[in-house]
Amino acid sequence: MNTFIGSYIEKKSLVHKLDAFIKLICVFILITAIIMCQSIYSYIVCILFLTIIIHISHIGFFNAMSGVKHMWLFFVMIFLMNCFFFESSYSLWNWGIFHLSYEGMIQGLNVVLRVVFSMIVGNLFVSTTSPLDIVGAIESFIFALRYIGVPIQDVAIILGVSIQFIPMFIEETDMIKKAQIARGARFESKKLLDKAKGIIPLVIPVFLSAFKKADELSIAMEARGYHRTRKKERFHHRHIQMIDISILIIVIVFCIIEMII
């Protein structure tokens, strides 16, 4: 239960110093760019660009690739499915519903590379940004939504409360699990149906305890006078500097280049 994989690596680099909000926008733009990749040249540009970012971020190649290794089966599956099921005018080999084709292989490779690149971008973001900054960035991001009528303050409270709930719920869930194991519950049955039945003693008490906690907290909040908020939200002040803006422009330019080639 204690395995937080959230993988912030504390280093001093340009990527670390970048404003979290700008970085988050860059992540979205980069992923868009990666999805746009079509030709071999676009992939080369992409690899070059990512290599440069990994290099200046000082987090090391292995950290940037973390998680990719664990998903090899997923990649093989995607690749094979695209290889054999892609409908193409000309196939190299046929067997029943399987058609092996060049287009399919390329399509499969495309998909795998896109996922791997997106994962690298994601890893770069989470390993150069502390969880607190990530939450702050998201808050700012959501702030933009206020203009389309989303009650931002309430959303911020909900997110804040849910983050505060995490350690309490982890402990509670752990206790419930242990209590049921002590009563002889078995979670590791081989049969699917038994396995499903086996988790009922875990899932129902976890929800009951979570809703109980929510109930208690909401009563306490109402007693202290929390209501639906209507007042203006304070803007989370960000210190966006020239360097942030220039990086953002570079990323946008990169995205446009990817789209063209």
Add this chain to the structure above:
Amino acid sequence: MSVKVKNLSFQYDKGIKVLKDVSFEIKKGEFVGIMGHTGCGKSTLIQLISGLLTPTSGNIYIDDEDINHKKYDRALLRQKVGIVFQYPEYQLFETTVEKDVAFALKNNKFSQKEIKERVRWALEMMGFSYEDIRKKSPLSLSGGEKRRVAIAGVIVSQPHILIFDEPIAGLDPYGRLEFLKLVKALHQQGTTIIMVSHNIDILCEYTQKMLVFHQGQLITNESTKDIFNNLDFLSKYQMETSQIRHISQKLYERGFIVSPYITNYQEFINEVKDVLNRGQL
């Protein structure tokens, strides 16, 4: 049904040593209390004894069998050792009380008749009328009733060793008294009881022996009476003695009673009766 712990140490992944080289023995039928400040390793210890955690080093023997041995049957351990966590009411989930209490038995192939008898026994032990309660939803009971149903769900497998972690937290004074009566009844039926509590008066009243922990180490393992009479020792670890002990100290200083070494209520009553009989007051 003895518990023997030998050189037990436990450490979480992050490297904090929670228990350091703990050894003790609990004999069959004893009523043992565990005390110590928050974070001293009591909860870890009871989870180790009930096999929910695996020790970093050292061994735990229940009936002279190492419970962490590869060949040890975990299902057997679940039957032998019952554990009631703090706020056990959170473990309820079934649609009826009867089903919930029977949960521990369903995993161990008992006959229908046997299950029914045991459930009846457990619920009656916990002060319910079986016929009245069995079809009710455990979730819509009151707080105290929920807790008793949850405890019935643990004692239903008739464990030889029963562990309570802060069992009286959140109970009203009457509920406490009722609960302690039930624990005493279980003890008299031969169950070994281990109780973790912060409530010194209750520990003094019920336990025969105490394990006192301080920062992961077992600092004493003596009879309850000796420990709570050793005021220097207690104050060294910022611990308190019982109310009764304080009162008898005061009474002794004023010359009302002969001995200040009285820690529990029953002894105190006897002493006062003695004094009255002798006509000193």
Add this chain to the structure above:
Amino acid sequence: MIKLTYVKKAIITAACITLCIVLPMAFHSIPNAGSIYCPMHIPVLLCGLICGWPFGLLCGLAGPFLSSVFTGMPPVAILPIMMIELATYGIVTGMMMKVVHTQKVYGDLYIGLVIALMTGRIVAGLMRALIFASGEYSIAIWVTTYFITAWPALIIQLAFIPMIVFALEKAQLIPMRYPQSYNERV
């Protein structure tokens, strides 16, 4: 009588978001459970059913997102798809509860759940096909895999969610949907 006030709905949503993070962690130690049961879906569906679509939407977006930030599951690459899928669940269940009134709790829940699970999967399948593979045949494959690999999760969600709703109603943590029928059921 319990009433779901705005504050209460908000905090229940917060709890559901937390469960999106904690439940997969709890399932982590049970072999394969995470991938088979999609434990993150359950709190989102419940949140939509109980608190309505705006809260369901928030839970569907924030749940997987925060889980990804704090635990690394789901990986960033499949996060957007997951957020779209779960957000759809949250919205559709919330709307269904408003629209469907069969006078039977089971009826409402099943209709709402089935429609939500279908829509969510179709939307996610389409998005996946559009983003990752643009071949015509691939769409069909993606949609089918969405249903075939995820059928245990479908069954679990259909079976568990009414159970959890009833448990919460009995524990008086959420209001009865049809208070008058309570006595008949008991």
